[in-house]
Amino acid sequence: MRLSSLFVVAALVLAPLAACDDTTKAPASGVEAPKPPSPEPGSPKADDAPADGGAEQPSSEPVPPSADPAPQPAEPPTASPVTFDHAPAGAIPAGQGPGYLDRTVWSPKMCWPLAEAGFPNSQVYGPGGGMGPPGKPSQCDSLNYTPPWHDTFCEARSRSNPLCAGAGTGHQGQDIRPASCKKNEHWAVAAEAGTITDIGTYTVTLVAKAAPHYTYRYLHMQMSTLAVKEGDQVTVGQKLGKVSNDFGGTPTTIHLHFELRAGVSGTTTDGKAVALHTFLPPYLSLAEAYQRKLDGKACGAP
Amino acid sequence: MRYGMRWATAGAVAITLVAGTAWLSTSKAQTRNAAGAPAPATRPTTGVAALVAAPRGRVDWQAAVGGLRQSANLGESLASNLNRDQVDITAVPILLPRDAKLASNARIYSFGDYYTITADTAGAGVSLSGTTTTVLLPATKPLKVDSGPEQLTLQRTVDGQLASFVRFGVLYTVEIRCDAPSDPRCVDDNYVLGLVGKTTAVVMGKAARQAAGLGG
Numbered sequence: 001m002r003l004s005s006l007f008v009v010a011a012l013v014l015a016p017l018a019a020c021d022d023t024t025k026a027p028a029s030g031v032e033a034p035k036p037p038s039p040e041p042g043s044p045k046a047d048d049a050p051a052d053g054g055a056e057q058p059s060s061e062p063v064p065p066s067a068d069p070a071p072q073p074a075e076p077p078t079a080s081p082v083t084f085d086h087a088p089a090g091a092i093p094a095g096q097g098p099g100y101l102d103r104t105v106w107s108p109k110m111c112w113p114l115a116e117a118g119f120p121n122s123q124v125y126g127p128g129g130g131m132g133p134p135g136k137p138s139q140c141d142s143l144n145y146t147p148p149w150h151d152t153f154c155e156a157r158s159r160s161n162p163l164c165a166g167a168g169t170g171h172q173g174q175d176i177r178p179a180s181c182k183k184n185e186h187w188a189v190a191a192e193a194g195t196i197t198d199i200g201t202y203t204v205t206l207v208a209k210a211a212p213h214y215t216y217r218y219l220h221m222q223m224s225t226l227a228v229k230e231g232d233q234v235t236v237g238q239k240l241g242k243v244s245n246d247f248g249g250t251p252t253t254i255h256l257h258f259e260l261r262a263g264v265s266g267t268t269t270d271g272k273a274v275a276l277h278t279f280l281p282p283y284l285s286l287a288e289a290y291q292r293k294l295d296g297k298a299c300g301a302p
Numbered sequence: 303m304r305y306g307m308r309w310a311t312a313g314a315v316a317i318t319l320v321a322g323t324a325w326l327s328t329s330k331a332q333t334r335n336a337a338g339a340p341a342p343a344t345r346p347t348t349g350v351a352a353l354v355a356a357p358r359g360r361v362d363w364q365a366a367v368g369g370l371r372q373s374a375n376l377g378e379s380l381a382s383n384l385n386r387d388q389v390d391i392t393a394v395p396i397l398l399p400r401d402a403k404l405a406s407n408a409r410i411y412s413f414g415d416y417y418t419i420t421a422d423t424a425g426a427g428v429s430l431s432g433t434t435t436t437v438l439l440p441a442t443k444p445l446k447v448d449s450g451p452e453q454l455t456l457q458r459t460v461d462g463q464l465a466s467f468v469r470f471g472v473l474y475t476v477e478i479r480c481d482a483p484s485d486p487r488c489v490d491d492n493y494v495l496g497l498v499g500k501t502t503a504v505v506m507g508k509a510a511r512q513a514a515g516l517g518g
């Protein structure tokens with residue numbers, strides 16, 4: 001009696017979900033589609049024209065209006081140990097998204113995720129970006145390869161980011177141009193020791209061994225020269241692959257989209273306690289990691 | 303609520319199955335508080351991330367064991383291709399989708415208090431993870447996200463869809479990542495919600511069984 005009642009209820013509820021089975025929605029047949037390899041490195045092209053107007057923001061999708069930029073504190077923040085030129089965390093120019101003011105160094109021991117220097121800044125609003133300054137059409141413009149750094153977390157985008165004010169959408173990570181405007185040359189390295197848990201068509205996912213098991217995602221990698229495969233256990237600073245402009249068959253600017261994710265406990269805007277897996281701002285963790293690199297400290301050093 | 307109807311459907315599936323599990327296996331209604339989030343903690347003022355390491359006891363093992371019994375042999379059958387050593391060191395209940403095809407090529411990577419399972423489907427990858435550890439955001443930084451049954455949340459990522467929910471006191475994540483940006487499974491949340499709805503099979507390795515009082 002009980003059994004039959006339960007299964008009747010479950011069957012009724014499950015019925016609408018049957019259409020969600022991947023066998024009915026897969027774009028191809030049941031045979032796994034081979035993943036197209038990235039082009040061989042060859043001679044780097046100085047200035048591939050990005051076809052997406054910047055990065056991670058399809059031109060077909062409008063960016064929701066965003067709140068005003070995150071206000072900076074009246075009192076100057078505690079002196080930063082960082083000596084290189086970088087704009088404050090959360091400081092995003094008006095009209096380019098809300099930003100996210102957060103002085104938490106979420107991953108205080110992480111390694112700078114590139115083997116060389118890099119230039120964290122906007123792929124959309126910088127020269128060569130879809131909404132870049134007029135008269136500066138080249139992504140290789142020296143402005144993009146000159147400090148200061150700029151935080152791009154919660155820059156205006158159409159994808160979800162619960163930490164962003166306004167519509168709850170915004171950039172989910174930090175964009176970093178490599179040391180030069182050349183694709184397939186500059187190595188991305190492991191931010192922490194951990195396991196490579198997923199390899200996509202232009203992405204590498206690393207889950208850290210140490211709690212809270214941060215997930216680091218590296219986007220726009222050159223897949224044909226990856227130095228790791230799924231299941232590999234990597235050490236901090238180990239080479240993963242080269243930074244490119246791959247973006248699902250559509251070239252973007254040459255940059256690493258670097259995400260820091262974790263299980264997060266917080267409160268929703270309507271006051272409900274919630275735990276979810278989501279994005280954290282990596283900017284200050286990157287800044288401290290880069291300073292350690294400048295100081296000659298090994299990856300993972302305090 | 304933007305996702306209200308679909309959340310209700312996915313949530314109803316989960317609640318029906320979980321509640322039914324306890325009902326059938328113990329003859330006691332197990333109405334676990336769906337808001338069984340990891341334990342709150344005090345945020346430090348140092349500017350370094352605060353870990354909310356939920357003690358092992360925060361897992362609702364009674365409900366999890368109910369889920370295990372309701373899964374019967376299905377969970378173990380779905381997990382037959384997973385690395386058994388990795389399953390055995392996982393100290394949280396592992397959730398698998400009732401989808402034999404997806405489970406047949408799944409790989410698990412575990413750190414004990416955290417696991418992630420990666421599986422392939424045509425043109426996409428699926429990740430399923432579970433953890434008892436979260437970091438705490440201050441109340442002054444509210445999250446702009448809708449939360450449904452079991453704290454179900456949905457986010458669209460650069461290359462897919464990401465769903466999270468809390469069950470048995472564990473934060474679970476279901477994510478799809480598509481090779482093609484235009485893949486409908488990643489453009490909207492129907493696929494990921496469907497996957498959440500059928501991610502109900504419970505598997506416990508040695509560490510989880512010991513923690514649940516079932517012996518190794």
